[in-house]
Amino acid sequence: MKGKLRYELIYQVLDDAIQSGLLSQGVVLLEGPLGELFGTSRVPVRKALTLLSEKGRISRFDGRGFIVGNTETSNIEPIRRAVNKNDLGLESDQEVDNRNLSEKIFEDLFEQISTCMVFGHYKVEEGRAAEHYGVSKMVIREALLRLRDRGVVEKEPYSSWLAGPLTARQIKDDYEIRAYLEPSALIVSSPFVDKLLISTMIAKHEEMLNGQDMSIEDIALVEDFLHGVLLKNIDNAKLLDVLNHCRSSVVLNKVFFSSLNLSMDVAALKEHKLVLELLLQDNIKAAADSLKGHLLNAQKRSLQRLKVVSVLPDPELPRYLVKV
Known part of the structure; x- marks a missing residue:
């Protein structure tokens, strides 16, 4: 019963609508309204739009969001209107549920x-x-x-x-593995990442650094881009699998930020932004060194957060989870 991930299903619906002509060339697609239409946060919508952009189905333009069509091959005028379920090949009263039960x-x-x-x-x-x-x-x-x-x-x-x-030993070991592997993966993978995506993420970091409210989804987005999207183009599934198993800090940081109602710390955002800026300048070796430094700093921060979380009261959990 293994189902598609949420962003993959959103991508499929949008791609089908574009190719069938239901979403005509020039229509502007915005994360917020699409998120409401699909009943989800902006994060999976953003991933779906990024995939469509990489496929050339939609393009960035001088305005908010994406425009249907490839602006590199055609001169397209933006059409700003509300996108509805009919545009996606759905019945007007059809509930949009992009996940199966599994x-x-x-x-x-x-x-x-x-x-x-x-x-x-x-x-x-x-x-x-x-x-x-x-x-x-x-x-x-x-x-x-x-x-x-x-x-x-x-x-x-x-x-x-x-x-x-989740122990301090596990977090320490995970970060050491990542500090060895992620910089090397970045050197191989990053040349295949669209520079426009990197520029967009730099702008996102600047917004967050300038005090704009940050949601858990925003934090997940910037973390996933640096430690996921930038590394995914390497032709080594085993290495990616090892890195995927070394993400204990993701769980810890989510609990830390949500339990204490905190935003991502400024130091981490600045370290992220520096890596992206060096990549945009094609200084890949320096970017890899900067990424390693960020991971070593993040290790120290995560170990401190584990101490804080350890004194918090146990959360309310479903009865199928029994403390041993």
């Missing part, structure tokens, strides 16, 4: 288990989880197997599913 359950399990592991060692009870979500144990097991592949849960034969605890 994907919804997987995302919620990931959210709940990621949170609990920061606060200790937990057992995940399949039966209670199946009852909680109103599905069979097989659906829960498939989702837990995916989470095991991500390194979120573990299970020995004939034993229970276990999550956590």
Whole structure:
């Protein structure tokens, strides 16, 4: 029952609408209105629009958002109007749900288990989880197997599913691995990243540094771009898989920022921005060195945050998560 990720489904709907002509050339696409139409945050919409731009289906232009069509090959006038469900090939009364049941359950399990592991060692009870979500144990097991592949849960034969605890040793080890591998991956991958995307992300960092309100989604976006999008073009699936298993700090920082209602720290944003600016200048070696320095600094910050989170009260969790 493995489903597509949310941004992949949004991408597919938009791509189909463009290719079929329902979304005509020149129509302006904006993250906010599309997010409302799909019933989601801007983050998956932004990823979907980025993919469409890379495919040449839409383009940046002198205005907000994207314009349908390729402005490099055609002179296109923007058409600013509200995009509705009919433009996407959907019935006007059709509920837009871009996730199947399996994907919804997987995302919620990931959210709940990621949170609990920061606060200790937990057992995940399949039966209670199946009852909680109103599905069979097989659906829960498939989702837990995916989470095991991500390194979120573990299970020995004939034993229970276990999550956590997230320890200082694990965070330290994860950052050391990333500090060795991510700079090398950046050197290989970054030349294939669109400079316009890098410029856009620099502008996003400037907005955040200038005091604009930051959501958890904004923080996730800038982190994913630096440590995900910029590295994904290497032809080494095993290396990417190792890096994907070394993202314990993502869970910790999300809990830290959301629990204390804090924004991303200025030092980290400035370090991000420096890496991007060096890439834009084609100074890739310096960018890689800067990325390594950022990871080593982030290691220290994350270890300090773990101490803070350790004294917070345990959050309210679903009954399928039992503290060991």
